[in-house]
Amino acid sequence: MASVLYQSIEALSRDKGIDPEVVVGAVEDAIALATRKYYKTQENMRAELDRETGEIRAYIYKAVVETPELIEDPLNQITLEEARQLAPGVEVGGEIRFYKPTDVLGRIAAQMAKQVIFQKVREAERDTVFNEYAHRVGEVLTATVKRVEMQDVIFDLGKAEARMPKREQSRLEQFSVGERVRVVLLRVDRAAKGPQVIVSRAAPELVTSLFQGEVPEIYDNTVTIRAIAREAGERTKIAVMSRDKDVDPVGACVGMKGMRVQSIIRELRGEKIDIIEFSEEVTTFAERALQPAKVSRVSIADLSEKHLEVIVDDTQLSLAIGKKGQNVRLAAKLLGWKIDIKSEEEKRQEVEQQMGGFAQGGTATAIEEVKELGESIIQKLVAAGITTVESLADMTPEQLEEIPGIGEKTLEKISTAVRHYFGQYEPGEERPAVPEAEQAKLEQAEAIADAQAAEEIDALEQDLTQAGEELPHSDGEEDGSGPVHDELAAEEISELTESGEALETEGAESMVPGREDTSERLAEHASAVDEGTGVESAETNPDGDKGA
Numbered sequence: 001m002a003s004v005l006y007q008s009i010e011a012l013s014r015d016k017g018i019d020p021e022v023v024v025g026a027v028e029d030a031i032a033l034a035t036r037k038y039y040k041t042q043e044n045m046r047a048e049l050d051r052e053t054g055e056i057r058a059y060i061y062k063a064v065v066e067t068p069e070l071i072e073d074p075l076n077q078i079t080l081e082e083a084r085q086l087a088p089g090v091e092v093g094g095e096i097r098f099y100k101p102t103d104v105l106g107r108i109a110a111q112m113a114k115q116v117i118f119q120k121v122r123e124a125e126r127d128t129v130f131n132e133y134a135h136r137v138g139e140v141l142t143a144t145v146k147r148v149e150m151q152d153v154i155f156d157l158g159k160a161e162a163r164m165p166k167r168e169q170s171r172l173e174q175f176s177v178g179e180r181v182r183v184v185l186l187r188v189d190r191a192a193k194g195p196q197v198i199v200s201r202a203a204p205e206l207v208t209s210l211f212q213g214e215v216p217e218i219y220d221n222t223v224t225i226r227a228i229a230r231e232a233g234e235r236t237k238i239a240v241m242s243r244d245k246d247v248d249p250v251g252a253c254v255g256m257k258g259m260r261v262q263s264i265i266r267e268l269r270g271e272k273i274d275i276i277e278f279s280e281e282v283t284t285f286a287e288r289a290l291q292p293a294k295v296s297r298v299s300i301a302d303l304s305e306k307h308l309e310v311i312v313d314d315t316q317l318s319l320a321i322g323k324k325g326q327n328v329r330l331a332a333k334l335l336g337w338k339i340d341i342k343s344e345e346e347k348r349q350e351v352e353q354q355m356g357g358f359a360q361g362g363t364a365t366a367i368e369e370v371k372e373l374g375e376s377i378i379q380k381l382v383a384a385g386i387t388t389v390e391s392l393a394d395m396t397p398e399q400l401e402e403i404p405g406i407g408e409k410t411l412e413k414i415s416t417a418v419r420h421y422f423g424q425y426e427p428g429e430e431r432p433a434v435p436e437a438e439q440a441k442l443e444q445a446e447a448i449a450d451a452q453a454a455e456e457i458d459a460l461e462q463d464l465t466q467a468g469e470e471l472p473h474s475d476g477e478e479d480g481s482g483p484v485h486d487e488l489a490a491e492e493i494s495e496l497t498e499s500g501e502a503l504e505t506e507g508a509e510s511m512v513p514g515r516e517d518t519s520e521r522l523a524e525h526a527s528a529v530d531e532g533t534g535v536e537s538a539e540t541n542p543d544g545d546k547g548a
Contacts, residue, residue, distance in 0.1 A: 004054060005049070005054040006024075006049070006051045006054060009023045009024060009027065012121070016121060016124070016125050016128075017125070017128055017129075017159050018121070018124045018125055018128050019124070022120070022121075022124040023117075023120075023121060023124075024049055024051075025120070026116065026117045026119075026120030026121055026124070027047075027049055027056070027113075027117055028046070028047040028048065028049055028056070029047070029116060029120065030047075030112070030113035030114070030115075030116035030117045030120075031047035031056050031058055031102065031105075031113055032045045032046050032047040032058055033112065033113070033116055034105055034109035034110070034112050034113045034116075035047065035058040035100055035102060035105065035109070037109060037112060038104070038105055038106075038109050039100060041060070042075060043060045043062075043075050043076060044060060044061055044062070044076050045058060045059065045060050045061075045100075046058070046059060046061060047059075047102075056102055057099060057102065058099070058100050058102050059097040059098055059099040059100060060097070060098040060100065061076075061095045061096065061097050061098070062075075062076055062077055062078040062083075062095060062096050062098075063076060063077050063078070063093075063094075063095055064077075064078055064079075064080055064083045064090055064091070064092055064093065064094045064095060064096060065077050065078070065079060065080065065092065066079070066080050066092050067079065067080075078096055080092055083096050126190065128159075129159065129160040129188070129197065130188055130190055132159055132160070133157075133160065133185060133188050133197055134188050136185050137185055137186070137187055137188070138184065138185065138205055139184070139185050140182055140183070140184055140185075140205065140206060140209040141157060141162075141182070141183055141184075141185055141199070142180060142181075142182055142183075143155035143156060143157050143162060143180070143181060143182075143183050143199065144156045144178065144179070144180050145175045145176065145177050145178060145179045145180075145181065146161065146177070147177060148175065148177070151165070151166040152164060152165050152166065153169070153175050155181075155183060155199060157197065160197055161197070162183070162185075162197040162198070162199045163196055163197065163198055163199070164183065164198070164199050164200060164201065165198070167202070168186065168198070168199070168200035168201060168202050168203070169201055169202060169232070170201050170202055170232040170233035170268065170269060170271065171232070171233035172233045172268070172269040172270055172271060173201060173233070173269050181201070182206065182209070182210075182267075183199035183200065183201055183206075184199060184200045184201070184203040184205045184206050184209075185197065185198075185199055186198045186199055186200045186203060201232065202230070202232030202233075203230075204228045204229070204230045204236070206268075207228060207230060207236050207238065207264070207268070207273070208225055208228060210264045210267055210268075211225065211238070211253060211264065214255075214260045214261075214263055214264055215252055215253050215255075215260055217242075217247060217249075217252040217253075218240075218252075218253070221243065222242065222243055222244050222247055222252075223240050223241070223242050223243070223247060223249045223252050223253065224240065224241055224242075224243065225238060225239070225240055226239045226240065226241050226278040227239040227278065227334050227335075227336075228334070229330045229331075229333035229334040230330075231326060231329075231330065232271070233269075233271060234271065234272070234326060235271065235272040235273070235274065235326060235327075235330060236268075236271060236272070236273045236274070236330075237273075237274045237276065237289065237330045237331065237333075237334050238253075238273065238274070238275055238276070239276050239277070239278040239285070239288075239289070239334060240252075240253055240275060240276075240277065240278060241277065241278040249277055249278075250275050250276070250277055253275045254275060261273055261275065274291060274292075274330075276288040276289060276291060282300070282308070282335065282337065283298040283299070283300070283308070284298075285335060286298045286308055286310060286331065286335060286337070286339065289330075289331035289334050289335055290310065290312075290320050290327065290328065290331050290339075290341075292319065293312060293316045293319040293320035293327065294312070294313065294316050295310055295311070295312055295316075295320070296311045296312055296313055296344065297310075297311050298310050298311075299311075301340065305338065306336065306337040306338060307337065307338045307340065308335075308337050308338065308339050308340065309340050309342065310339055310340065310341045310342070311342055311343070311344060311347050312341060312342075312343060312344070313343070313344055314343045314344055314345055317341065317343045320341050321341060328341055365388060365389045365390065366387065366388065366389075367381055367382065367386060367387055367388060367389055367392060369389065369421075370389055370417050370418070370421050372413070372416070372417035372420060372421075373413070373414065373417050374413075377406075377410060377413070377414065380403060380404070380405045380406065381403070384403045384404075386403075389418065389421060392414070392418060393418050393422070397411055397415075400414065
């Protein structure tokens, strides 16, 4: 039969939820420490608890070595020869025990043993609690309110106490002692004063667990929760998706007449819940996530940074943002994207500013670039607020004459300088010398223009021939090789050549002015030929008969 001391140890172990052997080891360590303290020795000491009698024996033990040369610690080692004098059957590697009486231990030694026992029990309790709850982080537990300390609430989990700090509470909830509530195990801290189990009522996992308990379709995975964002005590957004096309995920979560979701709202003390259908398309998902606001359009501003731009009607802007930005904040958390909400008017103004800045930045040239104006004229124009060549070119002579110091001669000089800047010269005006590199580009562009003009002439002649038309001939020949034909072709080529001479000298890409009019002039020429010869085209005379 176990002794009274061992029975007490077993009762303590059950209360603390720890192994009795841990308490027994704590008692033995405490007695050994107290005995060493009493005898004032540094020798190795152990204690043994007899479970039957309850007697505790303390003893000093020394390790047995073969020869004196091998002794490193005389206090804790003994030679084989000396050991066999005390115990004939001892071998090298064994130990010799020297028992010390414990009945001489006084009150101070007992008090020290008590402190050691309590310390060992607390350490064992910390390890037990940590091993019990460390792997259950994120799990929903049922706890009983034990007490309220300042702003923290202490719960009884059965095997340990849990603490819920203020930041993990919902502002809508108040607790009373003895109330049973569901909490989420947030983490387990191995603090110096013992393991602290931290629980929460503000974690999104609580809402997920409540939906799993209330909605059978979620419990059997017919409907899955893809994302959830929550601000405890305010609002929760939850995105659900159905694996069965015949099951409406939102309707399943809401329930008939809202019975399912209302049960969860009551559990959360009136917290608002938005249930939306999940979509793989981020723009569609964003439109649903911003409900109840109606979104005009959603565009991806930056794919790498996960940034969305949402445009809403002016009347929907405040609703989309929500109270203190709550709606857009929860939507961004639900999507995992940054959301920038703008009204239609704000977007319009932004586009106008961008277009205006682009136009100004793309064509604006400082007025100082026009060297022909001279310093005095430039200073007068800048003083009048004219800082770019484009703004100067847009002004009328009347507007320029209103500027102080601008007269007729100055006005004429400004006009000439602006025309020269844009490459426009009147007949008789001398053009500046063109660099060799630029001249080569002009010649190349001219050659290309001549080749294209010749191709257009050939194409026109082929079209006229296929239509059954003939060019006039001086000698009445039908083969189209008479002098009139040659003369018209020569005139056309001359016109095209002259039109190709007007080349732009500004910019890296030289264009041939007048090229766009080539087709029109060829068409007019063909029409004139028809009128002069009285030849009808195949479209007006399907039979191909020639006129008189």
